[in-house]
Amino acid sequence: MPHFPDFQDITLEDRTILSPLLWAYQPESSELSFTNLFCWRAHYRFRWSIYQDWLLVIGEVEGRPFGLPPIGPGGRAPIVRLLLERLAQEKGSQPFLWRVDGRCAEELRGAHGLAIEEDRDQFDYLYRTSDLVELPGKPYHGQKNHINRLRAEHAFHSRPLEESIIPPCLEMVDAWCALRRCEDDLGLFDEWEAVRQALTHFYQLDCSGLAIEVEGKVEAFSLGELLNAQTAVIHFEKANPAIRGLYPLINQQFAALHWAETSFINREQDLGEEGLRAAKLSYHPVRLAPKYQVRTA
Numbered sequence: 001m002p003h004f005p006d007f008q009d010i011t012l013e014d015r016t017i018l019s020p021l022l023w024a025y026q027p028e029s030s031e032l033s034f035t036n037l038f039c040w041r042a043h044y045r046f047r048w049s050i051y052q053d054w055l056l057v058i059g060e061v062e063g064r065p066f067g068l069p070p071i072g073p074g075g076r077a078p079i080v081r082l083l084l085e086r087l088a089q090e091k092g093s094q095p096f097l098w099r100v101d102g103r104c105a106e107e108l109r110g111a112h113g114l115a116i117e118e119d120r121d122q123f124d125y126l127y128r129t130s131d132l133v134e135l136p137g138k139p140y141h142g143q144k145n146h147i148n149r150l151r152a153e154h155a156f157h158s159r160p161l162e163e164s165i166i167p168p169c170l171e172m173v174d175a176w177c178a179l180r181r182c183e184d185d186l187g188l189f190d191e192w193e194a195v196r197q198a199l200t201h202f203y204q205l206d207c208s209g210l211a212i213e214v215e216g217k218v219e220a221f222s223l224g225e226l227l228n229a230q231t232a233v234i235h236f237e238k239a240n241p242a243i244r245g246l247y248p249l250i251n252q253q254f255a256a257l258h259w260a261e262t263s264f265i266n267r268e269q270d271l272g273e274e275g276l277r278a279a280k281l282s283y284h285p286v287r288l289a290p291k292y293q294v295r296t297a
Contacts (some may be wrong), residue, residue, distance in 0.1 A: 004051035005086050007058055010041045012204055015052035017256045018048065021055045025071045026228040028289050029101040030124050030268040032071065035205045035225055035235055039197040043190035049058050054079055057276060058087060065090035069104040084296050098122075098293040105292045115297040121272035124289040125280045126231070127265050132255040132283065142250040150245030154214050156254045160211025161221060166199050168218040169211060169238075173199070176238055195236050198223055206289075207235070210254045212246065219243055220250040224265075232259040233266040251283075 001017065002008040010018075019034045037046050037057065044059035054072035054169060056079075058065065063088045080097060087095030099122050100108075108114050130136075135144050150156070159165060173195050182188040191249035202209065202223070212220040227233040234254070239246040243263045259265055264286070270277040 002049045004049045004056060004082070007047035007049040007056075010037055010046050012038065012201060014048070014104060015204070018055065019027075021071055023228075027071075027101065028103070028124070028228065028231070029099060029291060030227065030233045030266050031099050032101070033225060033227055033233060033235075035198065036233075037205055038201070038205065039194040039235070040190075042193060043148070051082070052077060056083055058083070058090075060090075061098065063091070064093055065095045067095070068294035069097060069100045072172060074107055076107050077114065080108060080111075080114065080294060081296075084294075095296065100162070100292040100294050102290050102292075105290070105294070108187050108294060113297050114275050115295045117293045117295075119291050122269045122291040124269055125267045125283075125285040126287050126289055127267065127283055128286050129232070129251065129255055129259055129262050131149055131171055131286075132251060132265055133260060135252060142282070143252070146248045147252065148245075150249055151244065154243065156215075156249070157213045158257060159209050159211050160257075161202065161223065163203075165211045165218060165221070166202060169221045170196065172218055172221070172240070173238060178240075197240065198236055208258050210257060212239075212250055212253065214240075214243060214246070220246050222250050222254040224254070226262070227266055230263040231266050232262045232264075234268065 010255060015034050022032050022034060025032065040046065044061060046057055046059045049056045054070040056070055057068040058064065067083045067087055070076050070083065082096070084095050105116055108116055120222060173192060177188065177192040180188055182192050187279065198205065207223050207225045209221060209223040211218050222234060222237040224232050224234040239250050267280060270280050
């Protein structure tokens with residue numbers, strides 16, 4: 001176990017240490033799960049350490065060092081200052097804390113020497129599970145129409161993600177990547193790798209998943225887990241865009257068949273992408289979970 005100021009890379013074996021620490025925090029932010037940290041570890045160069053009662057995670061984005069909010073009890077302002085000082089040693093550039101959840105941000109407000117800035121592109125979208133299952137009333141008229149059209153035009157079958165389904169899901173992801181020329185887009189290439197990590201290590205990560213077969217072929221899948229006692233988080237969702245209504249269907253089916261006992265579903269952030277933001281807003285989130293950047297003032 002690494003102790004601050006030393007950090008080590010995240011490995012699958014670290015799940016037995018990190019998952020209980022993250023779960024005890026009962027996070028609202030989608031980043032704060034072991035599955036997320038593990039699957040994106042190469043993209044963000046995630047490393048972790050323990051400082052007293054806190055779990056510390058650092059990474060790199062576009063060549064800039066950053067830290068995630070310290071995970072642990074309150075009173076984190078001194079820990080944040082220590083972490084920013086440690087990050088300043090990484091590459092000599094101005095470090096920052098990224099995707100800081102609202103609970104941590106509230107602790108830091110007014111703390112001497114720290115500047116806090118809202119980061120709208122990173123806000124998570126929270127939905128009532130019952131809304132995604134039932135698609136009630138006029139607000140969801142478009143989604144229901146797409147699903148009904150798919151039902152009328154295709155024979156489909158929803159299946160829990162299991163060992164026999166994982167290979168065709170991997171083939172589907174490879175086809176998705178080839179269609180979008182991932183080799184020419186580092187962001188898409190890293191997303192492809194993150195999805196592959198989630199599928200390849202599906203059982204070790206203890207996630208839940210659903211696949212949809214259309215005319216006997218896997219054409220969509222979704223993968224998620226419990227983020228806290230009331231909320232599930234959907235980490236990855238892929239569907240054949242040529243089959244109209246497949247994205248609304250996998251969204252509704254996964255919520256109905258796996259997460260009906262939860263109160264909320266977190267479908268992560270939109271990263272500032274206009275089309276993705278419109279799609280997420282069209283499902284009428286009950287609220288957005290804010291996130292922040294924190295720097296030395």
